[in-house]
Amino acid sequence: MSSKVPMSTISPNVIDIPLVREARYYRKWDEEYLLCDLCAHYCKISEGEKGICHVRQNVQGKLYTFVYGKVVACQTAKVEKIPLFHYRPGSQSLTIATPGCNFHCSYCNNYDISVLFQETGEPVDWGCPMSPEEVVALACMTDCSSVAFSYTEPTIFYEYAHEIAEQASDAGFRILFGTNGYITEEPLKEIASCLDVANVDLKTFSDKTHRRVMGAKLQPVLDCLTQMKALGIWVEVTTPVIPTLNDSEKELRDIATFVRELGAEVPWHVVRFYPDFRLNHLPVTPAASLRRAREIGQEAGLRYVYTNISAGGEGEHTYCRLCRETLIERFGYEVRKNRLVEGCCPVCGTPVDGVDMDPAKAKQITYCAQRPGAQFVT
Numbered sequence: 146m147s148s149k150v151p152m153s154t155i156s157p158n159v160i161d162i163p164l165v166r167e168a169r170y171y172r173k174w175d176e177e178y179l180l181c182d183l184c185a186h187y188c189k190i191s192e193g194e195k196g197i198c199h200v201r202q203n204v205q206g207k208l209y210t211f212v213y214g215k216v217v218a219c220q221t222a223k224v225e226k227i228p229l230f231h232y233r234p235g236s237q238s239l240t241i242a243t244p245g246c247n248f249h250c251s252y253c254n255n256y257d258i259s260v261l262f263q264e265t266g267e268p269v270d271w272g273c274p275m276s277p278e279e280v281v282a283l284a285c286m287t288d289c290s291s292v293a294f295s296y297t298e299p300t301i302f303y304e305y306a307h308e309i310a311e312q313a314s315d316a317g318f319r320i321l322f323g324t325n326g327y328i329t330e331e332p333l334k335e336i337a338s339c340l341d342v343a344n345v346d347l348k349t350f351s352d353k354t355h356r357r358v359m360g361a362k363l364q365p366v367l368d369c370l371t372q373m374k375a376l377g378i379w380v381e382v383t384t385p386v387i388p389t390l391n392d393s394e395k396e397l398r399d400i401a402t403f404v405r406e407l408g409a410e411v412p413w414h415v416v417r418f419y420p421d422f423r424l425n426h427l428p429v430t431p432a433a434s435l436r437r438a439r440e441i442g443q444e445a446g447l448r449y450v451y452t453n454i455s456a457g458g459e460g461e462h463t464y465c466r467l468c469r470e471t472l473i474e475r476f477g478y479e480v481r482k483n484r485l486v487e488g489c490c491p492v493c494g495t496p497v498d499g500v501d502m503d504p505a506k507a508k509q510i511t512y513c514a515q516r517p518g519a520q521f522v523t
């Protein structure tokens with residue numbers, strides 16, 4: 146059981162460094178160590194030391210986060226980019242990230258903002274300062290219907306993400322996570338009240354590979370996915386198909402079977418791997434592997450399996466689960482045609498699974514003074 150630090154007790158300037166906050170989830174382990182139980186690494190951290198994510202540090206017997214409000218990415222982007230295909234297709238999300246990660250994926254394509262500074266020992270003194278209020282105000286000035294936390298791991302900037310999520314959710318925005326699924330149960334339960342949608346990376350089904358390539362165990366990711374479903378969060382799963390690493394028939398079938406156990410309605414994105422960072426020696430995923438992965442997902446009974454073999458290819462579209470009519474046509478991150486009628490197939494009337502798939506019945510922005518031409522709902 147975690148000893149959560151109540152938000153009200155957190156002093157903004159508890160130590161004399163701007164944008165440093167006391168961490169929410171940690172406890173004293175013994176005379177020497179603090180235990181951080183925000184993520185499944187459960188780091189034991191002695192005085193002056195940092196956790197595996199390198200953004201949480203034990204300073205004089207208290208754990209602090211050094212990335213609160215330090216924004217390294219803030220942009221409006223299509224939700225398809227996360228990727229999320231079953232939340233309000235084609236909509237824009239204000240997407241936020243701060244530095245750092247609790248995984249060390251050898252092929253990370255955001256390594257410059259996620260892990261590089263950890264290796265050089267550089268302090269986390271970069272990023273543009275933005276308060277949660279400023280993020281929500283900015284969201285109100287855009288045509289976004291959601292605020293997303295992605296590009297780096299939202300768990301490690303939990304305090305910041307949680308405050309933004311509460312305020313943005315109250316203002317009528319949906320809250321989206323692009324996550325590696327390593328958050329522990331209690332913080333997940335806490336944020337679940339305002340977390341609507343998550344895309345979770347399930348990068349392999351081998352614990353050995355997960356530890357070697359990601360630097361983390363597999364089981365907590367599986368547990369997190371199960372908990373998210375139980376908490377009513379809409380979940381989509383992404384697997385990069387990596388040649389020689391996770392592309393065997395058996396492993397893809399194991400992943401597909403697990404996703405099917407979560408629910409037939411859970412979308413599975415089997416995406417192309419592009420060599421990057423320390424996995425530069427592996428080739429780009431062949432189209433045939435992605436095609437086979439999609440077939441495996443369909444054979445497992447999943448209703449929606451997506452691939453990015455080619456922009457506009459059949460693996461990017463959404464089909465009716467009953468009559469197989471094409472419902473949503475995509476070209477890369479763009480929605481080219483949305484044929485849904487009130488969130489249903491125009492031919493047989495079957496509803497498509499997802500969140501706010503019918504914009505007319507979607508969650509509405511309730512109060513945004515800055516929103517141009519906003520319709521206020523009372």
Ligand code: SF4
Nearest residue numbers: 181184187188196198
């Ligand atoms: S959030 Fe960071 S410090 Fe806490 S357990 Fe995870 S890696 Fe360790």
